Amino acid sequence: MIGLGEVQLFILYILPVYITAFILYTIRALRGPSISDIVLAVDSMSYDLAAFLVILAIFFREPILIGTAIVLALWTYSLDIYVSKYLEKREMGE
Secondary structure: OOOHHHHHHHHHHHHHHHHHHHHHHHHHHHHOOOHHHHHHHHHHHHHHHHHHHHHHHHHHOOOHHHHHHHHHHHHHHHHHHHHHHHHHHOOOOO
16 A cells, blocks of 8 residues: 555655646647647646646545546547547538
8 A cells, every 4th residue: 555655755756847847838838839739738738637636636535536537538538539620621510
């Protein structure tokens, strides 16, 4: 079983990495030269947030956060499908 101190230490070391990644993703999402760059930045941000929610679920021992992370990842995947269909056919729709 994972001890609480080990999880706290892991979060302490990984938090600066996540903050740096979020800053870089935000810059890329705001300045992206193409729609593909923007979508990739938002996707990366969403998947990193889902992974961080799982880490927080382990830390707080709250299983609802894992379900939230799964829903976020599926929502991001559906966004990818929708955007790729739009970029391929240049029309909105199902």
